[in-house]
Amino acid sequence: MQTLFYTWQNYRCAYDRLAPDGSPDGVPLLLLHPIGVGLSRTFWQRFCNEWYRTGQRNLIYNPDLLGCGESAMPQIAYYPLDWAKQLQYFLQTVIQTPVVLVVQGALLPVAIELAHRQPDLIRGLVMSGPPARTLLAKANPAWQQRVSWNLFNSPLGGGFYRYARRSQFLQSFSIRQLFATSDAVDSEWLAMLKEGSADLASRHAVFSFLAGFWRQDYTAKLATIAQPTLVAMGEQASSISRKGKTETPDERLHDYLACLPNSEGTKLPGRNVLPYEATTEFVRAIVPFVERLSG
Template sequence: MLQPSTTISAHMPASSYTWRNYSCAYDRLAPTDTASGVPLLLIHPIGVGLSRTFWQRFCDEWYRSGQHNLIYNPDLLGCGDSDLPQIAYHPSDWAEQLQSFLQTVIKTPVVLVVQGALLPVAIDLIHLQPDLIRGVVMSGPPARTLIANPTPTWRQQISWNLFNSPLGNGFYRYARRSQFLQSFSIRQLFATADAVDAEWLAMLKEGSRDLASRHAVFSFLAGFWRQDYTVKLAAIAQPSLVVMGGEASSISRKGKAETPDERLQDYLTQLPKGEGVKLPGRNVLPYESTAEFVRAIAPFVQKLETV
């Protein structure tokens, strides 16, 4: 654990705040006219080259579609323009970082929008600061069994030690090559190869330029996020929208292929105020199916403005 700009939105250069003596970057986006409604707090995925820039297409489309909410788009520690210390990152660390962000920068309730397997960060944040979370959008969450059956701590630590070595350094240099990034994206993330465009690859290439960005990625690969969140998930009192890709892919811990419908239903049976929707696409809907994703979540966000 840790120790103590677009033509349709007012996109200022990244701002920063300090958390535990680390500098953490974020964007505060606003429509060109008057902002209104509940702000959005975006939680980007973790992966080679990924940071808050993952959400840029979504932010542009959000305002292009006529929405007026402020958007707060932070870089998690270890990613993007935030500090990149060589430490093992746990979901609770990033949740505490975002709790500080809520308390010191935003200071008002938000709707969380979280991508993929960073869902445990959102779950921890909701339980740390429930009064500042109005609702949550879960985009392409992982198979629920992955956050119900914890990976043993000793195995996580062995994996981290392996990654946090010269071997891991060499692997990261290999993984940030354009050929690997393209192949992985086609195999694991997008529904069609054509969707893995030059903009996506350039974003990953630029985001992985600093080798220190590997520590967050290796923390994710070590499986620190694979804990038992069953009780916390079932205790979420806020309205929750699960957005699943129609071609979402996953393999359960038992090796059984899981259909998108099965995964969606699995979450809805656990969430007290859950609802769900399927969209075209696979595992990175805010990027791959941006317009459809915005249309799907905008009514949910609007309903929360009257709560």
């Protein structure tokens, strides 16, 4: 598989275009990876392998967001709207056809912004392990976000990132916050994070996320998403927010389905990174949804 590139706002951006053996069929998938120490488009490798192993024939576009993976890593504050504009350009100039957008976790605001900006090129959405709705219903104060960003964007932040990319920290964090079982935090996962965080410039995207630039009120924009939407929730889904910690996975799922006008939901084994920790079940759950949109 060869890494491909395009240029957006003078930045070099990387992506994979995956295809089945023979002629592709159905609506393409556009994958949106999570942001975190060492995370990039490689997060989706297990998913892509399983997708084709089950005989699916959709094209898959798997880009690196700016600041991640093999894309450029400028020292800037990244907002969800910035990444949405990057993906909008990618849709318009590279893919040039409607897609099913598959988004992981708290990168949901990027998917919301993209669907709002380019609804004609989004045929449907799959939301995997979205955050507690309370996190997307009230904006963090702008001054608080900037203070956090300035703190991270300092020598102190650089030191913290060096600590955070240590294998021991990554393993502990993954067990505490991401995976349902400690056994699922395997050597493949840790090696991926270690390799992905080797470039210290990868910290800017992570710190933008930690500064809370994604914490806006998306209630109105969620309610205007008319495309079919599938919400996949882990049976042991947890939250980073104090309010979110009190809700059950069923309550969170119901909260999203009540907000989205054309939606359905499913619960799967696992916690917060379903495409990686419950790959087989995740693929099995979304295949019928994608097939309906391909008809």
